[in-house]
Amino acid sequence: MTEKTGGRARRLLKNTLIAVLVLGAVGGGVAYTAVTVDGADRTAPTVAWERPTATATPGDPAADIGRGRASTPMSKLLLPVPDGYVLGSDIDEYGNDGELDGKAAAALFKRTSRTVYGKERRAYEKAVDALGVQGMAVRSYARVDNSLQAEVLVLRMKDRKAVRKFYEIRKDLGELLDLDKGPKIEGHTKNAVCHLGPEPTKPEKGPDDEFRTPELRKVLCVAYEGEVMVTVTAYGIPPLETKAVADLLGKQIRHIESPGEYI
Numbered sequence: 001m002t003e004k005t006g007g008r009a010r011r012l013l014k015n016t017l018i019a020v021l022v023l024g025a026v027g028g029g030v031a032y033t034a035v036t037v038d039g040a041d042r043t044a045p046t047v048a049w050e051r052p053t054a055t056a057t058p059g060d061p062a063a064d065i066g067r068g069r070a071s072t073p074m075s076k077l078l079l080p081v082p083d084g085y086v087l088g089s090d091i092d093e094y095g096n097d098g099e100l101d102g103k104a105a106a107a108l109f110k111r112t113s114r115t116v117y118g119k120e121r122r123a124y125e126k127a128v129d130a131l132g133v134q135g136m137a138v139r140s141y142a143r144v145d146n147s148l149q150a151e152v153l154v155l156r157m158k159d160r161k162a163v164r165k166f167y168e169i170r171k172d173l174g175e176l177l178d179l180d181k182g183p184k185i186e187g188h189t190k191n192a193v194c195h196l197g198p199e200p201t202k203p204e205k206g207p208d209d210e211f212r213t214p215e216l217r218k219v220l221c222v223a224y225e226g227e228v229m230v231t232v233t234a235y236g237i238p239p240l241e242t243k244a245v246a247d248l249l250g251k252q253i254r255h256i257e258s259p260g261e262y263i
Contacts, residue, residue: 077228183246
């Protein structure tokens with residue numbers, strides 16, 4: 001390897017590390033990708049959620065609460081819960097409809113470098129500062145038939161170039177891991193991509209099969225619009241309805257384009 005090629009490889013590795021740490025700070029797809037790279041774990045985690053119930057009935061003054069918050073600039077970027085869905089399970093400690101301001105989000109990302117020390121840690125924290133994180137919001141969506149749950153994260157940065165770079169790195173990671181291509185997002189093939197997580201392993205049959213939680217498969221999506229990055233991690237029992245995930249992400253992108261519109 002030449003010195004020039006070696007330097008390029010080190011820069012790529014550094015950029016990839018930063019992207020994985022930052023985008024993997026909260027649940028979901030990129031964190032899963034990082035674990036897969038690090039441990040070569042090709043199994044899909046088992047995730048269970050209770051059957052969702054609507055939070056309000058039509059005509060109830062509180063009916064819109066079930067569509068998600070829209071009281072801040074960041075929460076307005078998240079797609080209101082569409083027909084056929086309700087708010088889903090909690091995403092880590094952020095609940096099913098949470099938000100962090102820019103300062104708190106940047107601090108969260110910096111905490112992901114706790115296993116990095118010295119010069120490398122200072123360089124990582126400097127890189128996070130350079131992103132100009134403006135805020136982050138998360139929301140989970142569950143199909144009313146309990147067939148699918150999706151976790152959506154939107155991250156706003158001041159630097160559109162950085163957003164595009166993170167998108168390209170995340171897309172390349174999916175290809176590097178040789179993950180199956182996921183559904184295409186109609187009208188957004190240049191700024192959105194999805195990959196399928198590995199197929200769940202079939203456990204050996206046993207006497208407790210009737211009590212066993214079914215293994216789930218994931219769809220991992222990433223997209224960007226302007227200075228906003230979107231990650232979607234969806235879980236479902238195979239055969240996974242990937243078209244529903246693509247439709248949800250497409251609506252999310254269009255909502256960012258025109259946040260005042262009702263979708």
